[in-house]
Amino acid sequence: MKKLLKYTFCSLLFLSVSGCSNSLLDKEPISNVSGEGYYKKPSDAQAGVNGIYNGLQSLFRQNFAYWGEGRADNIVTRHAGDPAALQQNTLTPVINSARWDNFYTVISRANYAIKYIPQAFGTEDSELKRQLLGQAHALRALAYFYLVRIWGQVPLVTEPYEGLDQDLFVKKNTEAEVLAKVEADLILATENCASNYSGARNRVMITKGAAYAFLTQLYMWQKKYAQAIEMAEKVIADPQYALVPIEDWNNIFVKGSSTESIFEVGYNEVQPNNLRVWYANGSDSDYVPSAGFIASIEPDDLRKPRIYDVSQVQPRKIWKFFGEGFNDESPEPSAGNIVLTRLADILLLKAEAHASLNQPVEALDLLNRIRIRAGLPVLDQNKAQSQFGSLVGSILHERSVELCFEGHRWFDLLRNETAISTMKPINGLSDKRNLLWPIHEGELLKNPNLQQNEFYR
Incomplete structure (x- = not known):
């Protein structure tokens, strides 16, 4: 139990306030603090939203290509691990791309920001406040949109964890429930985000255009x-x-x-x-x-x-x-x-x-x-x-x-609905239940109310 609580409450990691507006990519999380105690002024709110972007970096750094390309027909691999498992359609609950903890880190940070940004601005109705709220909602929506497309039904958590009286062992919500929240968050983002930002930030921060683009993807889905x-x-x-x-x-x-x-x-x-x-x-x-x-x-x-x-x-x-x-032998990252x-x-x-x-x-x-x-x-x-x-x-x-x-x-x-017809000749994919990823065994061990996706039970 103590291990679970530590895992849950440590999911909120904020960035240093110093230089937060211009150093979106350079700051590392420095502490675990309560949202109520952290969001005291507008610069804290900006740092908190920067922390969501930082979580997004960690989220996509490892598994982005595995989720979007690894199970499809445009690539081949000679590597073991996730690349082989995805190409051969031999997914198991222990592969790295079956982990969703980084998604929920992004969601946790967004939940704290959404709740406490108003506190940081007090009664002030500022443009920055609206923009930060819009970005937080959009980033939460983006995380949930990926979760649904990868795992199907997932827990929908929209409040930060702040006390032992809250239910830690959340159950799955339906895909429709989660996508409804995605839609609502993105619509709010279109109403509050800036049309553009200065310099290079304009493409790495959520704008109205980005929110409309993700709504386009959602409605097509x-x-x-x-x-x-x-x-x-x-x-x-x-x-x-x-x-x-x-x-x-x-x-x-x-x-x-x-x-x-x-x-x-x-x-x-x-x-x-x-x-x-x-x-x-x-x-x-x-x-x-x-x-x-x-x-x-x-x-x-x-x-x-x-x-x-x-x-x-x-x-x-x-x-x-x-x-x-x-030069594919370049040592540069x-x-x-x-x-x-x-x-x-x-x-x-x-x-x-x-x-x-x-x-x-x-x-x-x-x-x-x-x-x-x-x-x-x-x-x-x-x-x-x-x-x-x-x-x-x-x-x-x-x-x-x-x-x-x-x-x-x-x-x-x-x-x-062409995944099976496309991939069956390549790797034998034939069962609609197999289109989802398995839930990682670590998530199942931490939450007894989670049930493995049907194909992998």
């Missing part, structure tokens, strides 16, 4: 196509977002903070991530392009040599995130940001929504904007049908290539 279109239009209408020219395509990831980017998880040399481990260690990286993915790329696609080393018969280098000719959503993602989601509503003119216009940039011929409905089986199929193909290795492919397969 729920097949609420009209709502998805409405949210996507708000992103597309924002003049700060624009597709980059093809010659700058790699710089979306290499340099970060491009005009195409909407929200990135920020990293630097002090707090690097595993992008190189996943993709850029040559023959020793976790993942390389699969033969099926390579064959799917159309002739003369200008993105092809920007994705991997085309000079190799069996490509061993994914340099999309590092630039053409990247990966300091590049992880781009969670960008304009191309939203354009193609909107195209998919239009296609699903039998609105081919609108869908093709958006699809062809991406194809033209890639140097590909435009498609009409007949060509889309003959080449890719359907208009939706052509859009999903375009997402597969344009957004390759960015953490979207597995969720695209799930959203369109």
